[in-house]
Each structure stands twice: as C-alpha cells, then as structure tokens.
Amino acid sequence: MKQTGKRVTIKEVAEDAQVSVAAVSKVLRNSYGVSAKMRERVEASMRKLDYRPHTAARGMRGKTYTIGILQNDLRNPYLPNIFDGVIEGLEGTGYQPLLGVGQSQVPLESALINSxxxxxxxxxIMIAPRLPEPELERIARQIPTCVIAYHHDQETAFDTANFDSHLGARMATKHLLAQGSRNPVMLSLALPESDATNVIRQRELGFMAELEAHGIETENRVTYSHFDEARTQQVIHDLLNSSEPPDGLFCWSDIVALDTFTVAESLNIRVPEALAVVGYDNTFDQRLRPFGLSSLNQSGHRLGSEAARLLLERIGGRTKAEHSLFRPELIVRGSSAT
Amino acid sequence: MKQTGKRVTIKEVAEDAQVSVAAVSKVLRNSYGVSAKMRERVEASMRKLDYRPHTAARGMRGKTYTIGILQNDLRNPYLPNIFDGVIEGLEGTGYQPLLGVGQSQVPLESALINSxxxxxxxxxIMIAPRLPEPELERIARQIPTCVIAYHHDQETAFDTANFDSHLGARMATKHLLAQGSRNPVMLSLALPESDATNVIRQRELGFMAELEAHGIETENRVTYSHFDEARTQQVIHDLLNSSEPPDGLFCWSDIVALDTFTVAESLNIRVPEALAVVGYDNTFDQRLRPFGLSSLNQSGHRLGSEAARLLLERIGGRTKAEHSLFRPELIVRGSSAT
DNA sequence: CATGAATTGTAGAACGTTATACAAAAATAA
DNA sequence: TTATTTTTGTATAACGTTCTACAATTCATG
Incomplete structure (x- = not known):
C-alpha cells in the first residue's frame, strides 16, 4: 500500500516561481543573498502549492528543527510544567519539541537518546536523566544538550538548569525545627545510583546540613521510599509505628507526602499536631483536604523556558557551558502549621 | 561549531565486511536474498564499527521506524497508562514512539501533526484529537493512523480503539439510580466542538439514555465544568447550592469528582449520604480519603497496546478500517455507597 | 547433461534538501 | 569612464540510505 500523497518539493516551487532550486532553499533558511522581490515570489509559490519542507531530506545535510526532550516519568505531575516552559521558550523559533519517555530504566533511556x-x-533537553555522567558527556559531545534537575555546576560538556535543591531542603528543615519538631526525619527515595548530581541526593544533603547547623545528630534520620506505592506505604507505616516516631517529616515529593497522610490517618496520628509534614514541588494546591500541604515551590515553567533558552544559544554556537540555578520558595500550609 | 562526530556509514560497514553497500542495506532491513553467512559477516562488522543507521537518510526512501503519538493534555493522569500500552505493543518491533503535545488547541495540534x-x-496514534473529522481523514490518507478515544465505528480512513463510553455512562447512571438517587445530574465538560465522536459527548448521551429508560425527564440534567479549575469549582458550588441540589452526581472524570468533594465539604454536604458521586477513568485508588471514589475502570494500557497492534497491522498493509470497542467496568467505592 | 528456476549478490539511480563555488548584474569609488 | 566591490542568483556535488533491475551462481528437474 503506502499512502504516497506525492509531496510538493522545492523543485516544483522553484519551477513555479521561475527561480533556481538553490534560491528556494535560501528563502527557506532565510540565508544571505535573496532580494526582497525574489523572497516575495518564492513565498507566494510556496503558499500557492502548499509546500512543506521534507524534514528527513533537510536532516541529510542541514538541520531537522527538532528538539528531543527526555522525560522519565510521565506520571510525575511536576513535569508538564517544565514542558510548558520549553514550549514557550521554543515558540516562534520553528523548532518542534518531541518527547521521549525513558521509563526510569537506564537501557531504555540510553536507547531513546541514541534514537x-x-x-x-x-x-x-534531558530531565533528571538516569544515565551516568560519562555517558551524558559522550552524548553532549554529539549533540547540543541541556540537562534539567542535575546538579553539576562544574560540568563543561553541557548546560544545566536547576532550582537549588540543597537550599530548598534546608528551608524545609529549618521550618520544621522552628515549628517545634524534635525528631525530624526525611522521607527520601531509594535509587540504584544516587550521586551528588541527583536532586534528591542534594535534598538529603541539605536536610542533614541544616540539622548539623542546629547541632542535631544526623544518623538514621533518612528513610527511603520506593516507586512501588504499596511498599512505600509499608515503609511509612513502619516509620510512624516505631518506638520513637518522628514529629516532623520532610518528604522528597508531594506524592509521597500524600501517602504519609493516608498512613497517618490509619494510625490515628494527627497532622500537623503530632506530625508536621512538608513536601516538595508544590504540585497540589487547594485540592487537598482537610488541610493544605506545605511544600517547596519551584516553577517548572521557568526551568523549562530557561532550558530552551540555553539550548537555543548552544545550538546557535555557544560552546562554553552555562549553569542556571534558581531559588525555591517555601509555601507553608496546614500540614506543618496550625 | 556543530559537533560532527563523523558517524559510521553503511559504506564503511560494507568495506569492512567485504560486501556491497546494497548487501548491508538488505541485512539492515532483513530483506530477501541474504545468505546466513553474509548476514553473519555484516552483523559482525556492524557491531565492530558500532554502526547506527541514519534515520534521516532512511526516511528519504524507506521508513523512519518512528511512531508519532498525539497527546493533548500532559496532566491527565489517565494518559500515561495508554502510553505504557503503546510502548509494550511496540516492544521488539524497532519502532520508536515519540510524543507530541497539542495543548488542546486546534492550531497547535494541526501544526504538530503536520510536523x-x-x-x-x-x-x-492520536489520543482524543480536537481536529475535525475531514481533517483527520486528510491526515489518515497521508499516514497510517489509529485514533484513541474517538467514537466513529463507520470511519473508513483510520482505525479506532475505544472503551464504550455510552455504555459506561449508562452503568454509572443505573448504579446511582439503584442507590436511590432521585435527582441525578451529570457534570460534563464544556467543549467548543463536541459531536458524537467525542467520548464525553457519548457519556452525556449514555447518561440521558439511561434516564429515559427509567422514565426520567432529561432536560437540564447536564451541567458543564471547565478546564479552569476555579471556574469549575464555582459551577459545582452553584449546582450544589441551588434550590434543588442533586443527590447523585455522575462526573465526566475523576479529577472533577475531586473538586466535587472539595465543594461538598465546604457546604457541609455529606458524601455519599446526601450526595453520591461516580467519577470516570478510575485514576485514583487507595490514595483518596476518607472514602474511595467510585469510578468506571477502563484500562488505558489495553487501549494503548490495541492501538499499537492496529497501527502495526495498518503499516503492514491493511487498508480496511478496524474499530475495537472494549467494555468498561464500574468500580463501586465509598463515594456512592455506604 | 541440458535446461529452467531459485537463490545470492551487485551496480547505480533516486529520494529532497543544503551548501559550496562561482557567474552575472548592480552599485560604488576612483 | 573604468575598476572595484557588493549583491543577487545559479549549477551541482554532496548527504546515507533504499530499491529496482539485473548478473552470477547454485539448485532442481527432466
């Protein structure tokens, strides 16, 4: 079969406009050396014939005007904000963003990037990639790259855009302590590989740094949740049901903070009186009942548009790496204050 | 600049394996006419040189092994299930799925599909496209297409995969009536264009059909929510606060059912005693407190893998349209039964 | 064995662009 | 006017595959 709709080519446009193929190509790329008159004529022909450039053919020698976005978890409600930002940053440039999903699995992610x-x-634009650093650098050597949610301000091969995770964690922790928490615990996420580039690892480090600043022993203060929800709830249950249950909980994400509510309720632990909870990402607003969830607000939109900006610069020719770091904001709601 | 990592080409592989370029191409596409010995040698060379096919070049004459997925709302928690199903259905076929986001705006969606x-x-694979039918048919004439969440079993230009929305709505409505609802209302979604192909429109029709079957007047029984959350809450507030408030609510999606809870609580209306609520999509499970949300379960995963199957068949040469229709399942939880 | 059929491999045009190199024309300077 | 420079447009070789047509070889059949 093969639907062969016989596309209009640059050649037919050239014939129609009575100019050379090269001239049409120039107009298309608005390259140097076209008179206003010729541009006018060519563009008229393109409209008339409903010409559309053949991306694969362009890709053979020139550019494809396509930006790949790597996303690992389609279910994370924070990520659409980033995507919106990227779209906005790319608007009017002619670049089309296309999303690939790595499913949080290194081999899949690797195959996706290669493809x-x-x-x-x-x-x-890679959002919280799982690939190891040397691999990222190998990729960045082949294609202009900007990485989001990856802390490494010394990296020279690619740009990064981030909110300061370490600082955010310190703000949350400081708040919990100020609210009177004497036994604060962080609920982090268990990851196979988790070096200092990881945003969650940075939050752990920030949490512990703030505790230390207050002279609190940091040992055994971090507990680990999992992607598997049932298992996570079990972890939380064990934690809240232990002999010395925490009175303040700093959660690595809002989603896991919700699980905390569920478990606390089942154990008749009152929030925030007996347990103050702070989440991360500020993904839920007024929808949460009966109290709002305190959380760290960091605009995904801003992250996305900044990444787009950096990437466009890099595609434009910049070779020196740039690293944007924004400041998160603590939003206090009922889950951590009365 | 331009990072030119000088890719290994088919030509170099051919030289290394001491065969013709055409032969390598044949191996690549596992086309007819290659001996086991030659395939072996060529594959060894490909591995040795770390050859990767250049998709743009392939696209010039052959296929790109790329499947485009149109998604309109990245925030809808139902959609990742579909995507997972598509991924599974495509596994091992060599086709790479890439996601485009139409932002629920016809011009953007149109530009995306064209690109x-x-x-x-x-x-x-288009999920709940906003484009009008003639436009979809024009597209399907150019490229094998399968549409999800689009009710039109007479369509000949493209395949469709759906859960039966009309039936699901009838099941929900029947359940509400059986629970004793005397004044049931449907909370639908206001859409600029909403013909019978639309899943939400089908739910409205199913809702009304079931009412009619019970001899209940259908007029003014459908209220419309909006994408804007605040506005939606206002609509719900007005509805629940009216002189004849509903005692049963069939919501077009689980998300808007959540808004219903919020408003009901603020008005001290007890769920399910004074107001029974049924949602759609079964996106929330045990996370919801204090009671679960009754909802219609329809496996997005199944929808996705079915769409992938249909699409692969169509790419493989089928020209006759096929329309898969699955049966949803009503999950009763605390929001509609005591 | 001779003949035809099937199998295995090759040469080379084609796909639709971009980009380089250059010719022609127009503008500017002397 | 004549040189010189600048602007405008063209011809054509890539780019890395696929695919058609065909040649060479091997296999089967009588």
Missing amino acids: MIDRQMDGL | MIDRQMDGL
Whole structure:
C-alpha cells in the first residue's frame, strides 16, 4: 500500500516561481543573498502549492528543527510544567519539541537518546536523566544538550538548569525545627545510583546540613521510599509505628507526602499536631483536604523556558557551558502549621 | 561549531565486511536474498564499527521506524497508562514512539501533526484529537493512523480503539439510580466542538439514555465544568447550592469528582449520604480519603497496546478500517455507597 | 547433461534538501 | 569612464540510505 500523497518539493516551487532550486532553499533558511522581490515570489509559490519542507531530506545535510526532550516519568505531575516552559521558550523559533519517555530504566533511556541522535535532532533537553555522567558527556559531545534537575555546576560538556535543591531542603528543615519538631526525619527515595548530581541526593544533603547547623545528630534520620506505592506505604507505616516516631517529616515529593497522610490517618496520628509534614514541588494546591500541604515551590515553567533558552544559544554556537540555578520558595500550609 | 562526530556509514560497514553497500542495506532491513553467512559477516562488522543507521537518510526512501503519538493534555493522569500500552505493543518491533503535545488547541495540534508527517513518521496514534473529522481523514490518507478515544465505528480512513463510553455512562447512571438517587445530574465538560465522536459527548448521551429508560425527564440534567479549575469549582458550588441540589452526581472524570468533594465539604454536604458521586477513568485508588471514589475502570494500557497492534497491522498493509470497542467496568467505592 | 528456476549478490539511480563555488548584474569609488 | 566591490542568483556535488533491475551462481528437474 503506502499512502504516497506525492509531496510538493522545492523543485516544483522553484519551477513555479521561475527561480533556481538553490534560491528556494535560501528563502527557506532565510540565508544571505535573496532580494526582497525574489523572497516575495518564492513565498507566494510556496503558499500557492502548499509546500512543506521534507524534514528527513533537510536532516541529510542541514538541520531537522527538532528538539528531543527526555522525560522519565510521565506520571510525575511536576513535569508538564517544565514542558510548558520549553514550549514557550521554543515558540516562534520553528523548532518542534518531541518527547521521549525513558521509563526510569537506564537501557531504555540510553536507547531513546541514541534514537534521538540517529534522528538528527538539533538539540536535547534531558530531565533528571538516569544515565551516568560519562555517558551524558559522550552524548553532549554529539549533540547540543541541556540537562534539567542535575546538579553539576562544574560540568563543561553541557548546560544545566536547576532550582537549588540543597537550599530548598534546608528551608524545609529549618521550618520544621522552628515549628517545634524534635525528631525530624526525611522521607527520601531509594535509587540504584544516587550521586551528588541527583536532586534528591542534594535534598538529603541539605536536610542533614541544616540539622548539623542546629547541632542535631544526623544518623538514621533518612528513610527511603520506593516507586512501588504499596511498599512505600509499608515503609511509612513502619516509620510512624516505631518506638520513637518522628514529629516532623520532610518528604522528597508531594506524592509521597500524600501517602504519609493516608498512613497517618490509619494510625490515628494527627497532622500537623503530632506530625508536621512538608513536601516538595508544590504540585497540589487547594485540592487537598482537610488541610493544605506545605511544600517547596519551584516553577517548572521557568526551568523549562530557561532550558530552551540555553539550548537555543548552544545550538546557535555557544560552546562554553552555562549553569542556571534558581531559588525555591517555601509555601507553608496546614500540614506543618496550625 | 556543530559537533560532527563523523558517524559510521553503511559504506564503511560494507568495506569492512567485504560486501556491497546494497548487501548491508538488505541485512539492515532483513530483506530477501541474504545468505546466513553474509548476514553473519555484516552483523559482525556492524557491531565492530558500532554502526547506527541514519534515520534521516532512511526516511528519504524507506521508513523512519518512528511512531508519532498525539497527546493533548500532559496532566491527565489517565494518559500515561495508554502510553505504557503503546510502548509494550511496540516492544521488539524497532519502532520508536515519540510524543507530541497539542495543548488542546486546534492550531497547535494541526501544526504538530503536520510536523510529524513532515518528519516521515511511519504511523500516528492520536489520543482524543480536537481536529475535525475531514481533517483527520486528510491526515489518515497521508499516514497510517489509529485514533484513541474517538467514537466513529463507520470511519473508513483510520482505525479506532475505544472503551464504550455510552455504555459506561449508562452503568454509572443505573448504579446511582439503584442507590436511590432521585435527582441525578451529570457534570460534563464544556467543549467548543463536541459531536458524537467525542467520548464525553457519548457519556452525556449514555447518561440521558439511561434516564429515559427509567422514565426520567432529561432536560437540564447536564451541567458543564471547565478546564479552569476555579471556574469549575464555582459551577459545582452553584449546582450544589441551588434550590434543588442533586443527590447523585455522575462526573465526566475523576479529577472533577475531586473538586466535587472539595465543594461538598465546604457546604457541609455529606458524601455519599446526601450526595453520591461516580467519577470516570478510575485514576485514583487507595490514595483518596476518607472514602474511595467510585469510578468506571477502563484500562488505558489495553487501549494503548490495541492501538499499537492496529497501527502495526495498518503499516503492514491493511487498508480496511478496524474499530475495537472494549467494555468498561464500574468500580463501586465509598463515594456512592455506604 | 541440458535446461529452467531459485537463490545470492551487485551496480547505480533516486529520494529532497543544503551548501559550496562561482557567474552575472548592480552599485560604488576612483 | 573604468575598476572595484557588493549583491543577487545559479549549477551541482554532496548527504546515507533504499530499491529496482539485473548478473552470477547454485539448485532442481527432466
């Protein structure tokens, strides 16, 4: 079969406009050396024939005007904000963003990125990649890259855009202590590999740094949740049901903070009186009942548009790496204050 | 600049394996006419040189092994299930799915689809497209297409995969009536265009059909929510606060059912005693407190894998349209039964 | 064995662009 | 006017595959 709708090509446009193929190409890329008159004529022909450039053909020698975005978890409600920001940052540039999903699995992520490179994409925005650093650098050497949610301000091969996770964790922890928490615990996420580039690891480090600043022993103060929800609830249950249950909980994400509420309720532990909870990402607003969830607000939109900006610069020719770091904001709601 | 990592080409593989370029191409596509010995040698060379096919070049004459997925709302928690199903259905086929986001705006959606066609994608899966039918048919004539969440079992240009929305609505409504609801109302979604192909419109029709079957007047029984959350809450507030408030609510989605809870609580209306609520999609499970949300379960995963199956068949040469229709399942929880 | 059929491999055009190199024309300077 | 420079447009070789047509070889059949 094969639907062959016989596309209009640059050649037919050239014939219609009575100019050379090269001239049409120039107009298309608005490259140097076209008179206003010729541009006018060519554009008229393109409209008339409903010409659309053939991306694969362009990719053979030039650019594909395609930006690949790596996203690992489609279910994380924070990520759409980033995507919106990227779209806005790319608006009017002619670049089309396409999303690939790595499913949080290194081999899948690796295959996906390779396939984006094979497709001659012009740039890559990776959100919280799982790939190890040398691999990221190998990729960045092949294609302009900006990485979001990856703390490494000394990296030279690619740009990064982040909110300061370490600082955010300190703010949350300081708040919990100020609210009178004497036995604060952080609920983090168990990850196979978790070095200092990881935002969650940075939050752990920030949490512990703030405790130390207050002279509190940090040992055994971090508990680990999992992607598996049932298992996570079990972990929380064990924690809240222990002999010395925490009176303040700093959660690595809002989602796991919700699980905390569920378990606390089942154990008749009152929030915030007996347990103050702070989440991360500020993904839930007024929808949560009966009290709001305190959380660290960090605009995904801003992260996305900044990443787009950095990437466009890099595609444009910048080779020196840039690292944008924004400041998160603590939003206090009923879950951590009466 | 331009990072030119000088890719290994088919030509170099051919030289290394001491065969013709055509032979390597054949191996690559496992096309007819290659001996086991030759395949072996060529594959060894490909491994040795770490060859990767250049997708743009392939797209010039052959296929790109890329499937485009149109998604309109990244925030809808139901959609990741579909995507997982698609991924599973595509596993091992060599096709790479890439996601485009239409932002629920017709011009954006249109530009996106065109750009997928420009990129010579081999097939398209569209989830709840906003484009009008003639436009969809125009697209499907250019590229193999399967549409999800689009009710039109007479369509000949493309395949569809759906859960029966009309039936689901009838099941929900029947249940509400059986629970004793005397004044049932449906909370639907206001859409600019909403013909019978629309899943939400089908739910409205199913709702009314079931009412009629019970001899209940259908007029003024459908209220419309909006994408804007604040506005939606206002609508719900007005509805629940009216002189004849509903005692049963069939919501077009689980998300808007949550808003219902929020408003009901603020008005001291008890769920389910004074107001029974049924949602749609079964996106929330045990996370919801203090009672679970009754909802219609329809496996997005199944929808996705079915769409992938249909699309692969169509890419493989089928030209006759097929329409898969699955049966949803009503899950009763605390929001509609004591 | 001779003949035809099937199998295995190759040469080379084609796909639709971009980009380089250059010719022609127009503008500017002397 | 004549040189010189600048602007405008063209011809054509890539780019890395696929695919058609065909040649060479091996296999089967009588």
